[in-house]
Amino acid sequence: MPYTPAGFFCDRLIRERERRDGEGSLSKPLRFNGQDFGVLKQECVQKKSLFEDESFQATVESLGYKELGQKSNKVKNIVWKRPKDICENPQFIVGGASRTDICQGDLGDCWLLAAIACLTLNEKLLYRVVPQEQSFTENYAGIFHFQFWRYGDWVDVVIDDRIPTFNNQLVFTKSAERNEFWSALLEKAYAKLHGSYEALKGGNTTEAMEDFTGGVTEFYEMKEAPKELYKIMQKALERGSLMGCSIDSLVPARFETRTVTGLVKGHAYSVTAVDECKQSQSKETKVRLVRLRNPWGQVEWNGPWSDNSKEWTSLSKAEKEKLQHQSAEDGEFWMSFEDFRKNYTKIEICNLTPDALEDDKIHKWTVSVNEGRWVRGCSAGGCRNYPDTFWTNPQYRLRLLEEDDDPEDTEVACTFVVALMQKNRRKERKMGANLFTIGFSIYEVSPRAPASPT
Structure with missing residues (x-):
């Protein structure tokens, strides 16, 4: 220091375990910038007008200050549009929120998107950050809100639904479903919390994990990780913990560059599952596997246990179904735990607080x-x-x-x-x-x- x-x-x-029900708790979050979602929405509904957020306007200042600032050519053709002006029948969530709803756009915030992907694995956590009662139909007024943990308090962040577009396509985070917008609006609310979209460029997955849960993160360098790391990862996911990993890039200019194995250096990934399976020819030995997701929504590992690798032929149909194996260019893939340790350099586990755990869990914090x-x-x-x-x-x-x-x-x-x-x-x-x-x-x-x- x-x-x-x-x-x-x-x-x-x-x-x-401690419980707190005062201002700043989950039940009574603080109002970011003093904005009350319920009051503002009611006013817009009564006036039959669409909300325009004066505290985070649809201007260059909300985009950024340098690479996305006034003098940048990148922002000249950006147009802020509401979802109803981008596509027909916009939806807040289509068929349930899932990790495939998060595809990275032209912003270096893979760390944030990897954390959002982890968040979708636990509906209880997800719908605390992303309140479900929002839509583009019933009492639609162009206003939405999201909740984040902020230095010991939960805060409610209100936004309007004007989103940066270029040629009628979302510039930043988008969903695989063109008419789904919860992930893009969540990113906007997080950008507002930090002052601009550009403020989200570059970061650590754990920062967003903690902001989504109020949890506390522990780091493991693969070279120094304990022998029981696989068991630690298993227990963490069983307890609903969020988990991310990355591959260090020693040369800054080579950040987010693809390797011959399909992995990307200087890039954040989500760990979405760990499991063990029996191979048909060797029933005595279990293979330890790790499932990961690239927030780009594409570019996957091409080594052993990748989507179309020969290793899958050694598994029974039941084992494949248990692992939910599928061949799709969606950014998600399996790899052996040994390859995981060999290729990745860091893993981060966000431990959750009692309010984020189910009541029947043994471990309380x-x-x-x-x-x-x-x-x-x-x-x-x-x-x-x-x-x-x-x-x-x-x-x-x-x-x-x-x-x-x-x-x-x-x-x-x-x-x-x-x-x-x-x-x-x-x-x-x-x-x-x-x-x-x-x-x-x-x-x-x-x-x-x-x-x-x-």
Whole structure:
């Protein structure tokens, strides 16, 4: 943690269950920019007018500030249109929201789309972020809303349905179904939350995962991942956790470039399933598989266990049905766990809080949020290279009182997850802001040392 003048942080410690029903909770989200969806929609319905959002207007300023700014040629032919002006019979959701509804457009936000794809695997989570009671027919007024977790609070973001188009095609995120718009509108609401579409360019899947769930993320570098990683991934998906992965690109100019195996470097993928299957000729041995999705909606792995590979001939019809195997250029594919570990460099797992878990789940977590800042000369002590001031950094003492309730775990342990978050850095990019290099250290305190409650 280098010496920083004002690095904002949010230290999130998770262990037991807490419930909160006040302002900022799921039941009472904060109104972003003070806009009340119900009131605004009712006004438009009564006036028989379509909502126009004054706080995120259909202008270049909402597109961006540099590559999508006033002086950019990219924005000259962009026209903001409502879905009813783009196609006949527009629908909010067609046949249920699914991961095939998310196809990347001309914006480098694969990290966001990979997180949305993960979100569709859990309807309970999805419909908290994407309220279902919205449509282009009943009481349609050109207004929609979405909910995000924001630095400890849930916020409700209102938008109008004017979307950037070029030659009557959506410029950014779109669905495989031309008349489906929930994913495009969700992207717009997230862009509003951060100030512009361009603010969404480049990022980490975990950022969006946490904004969709209020969960806490843990990272694994494949080279240093534990031997039981496959079991960790299995348990994570069973608990409804969101999971993403990527392949590092050492050369920035080669970001999002396709390799000979069909995988893309510097690009975010969703992990949508893990499973084991028996091959016909070797009933004793199970093959461990991982299913992934490219948010482009195309460009897939072409190695073993890819859509049309010979490996599938070794499986029974029942095994294929269990894995929902199909040959389609939809961006989704299977690969062996061994190839997964060999080709990908990083995996991120977003652990969910109690409110995001089903009531019958064994494992319960809660969130404890501590907010503060590093201030020069006061609490910005720098990293451990500065022993004279390091001790002045903000400190928190945590006492772990309960053992993990995991019947499969033979070791006695008490698990906690710590995450550090910086506020508003993405929104302030247009002013030259960037992420601070920050971090934290965890120390074990001797049982003899005096301890105080967390």
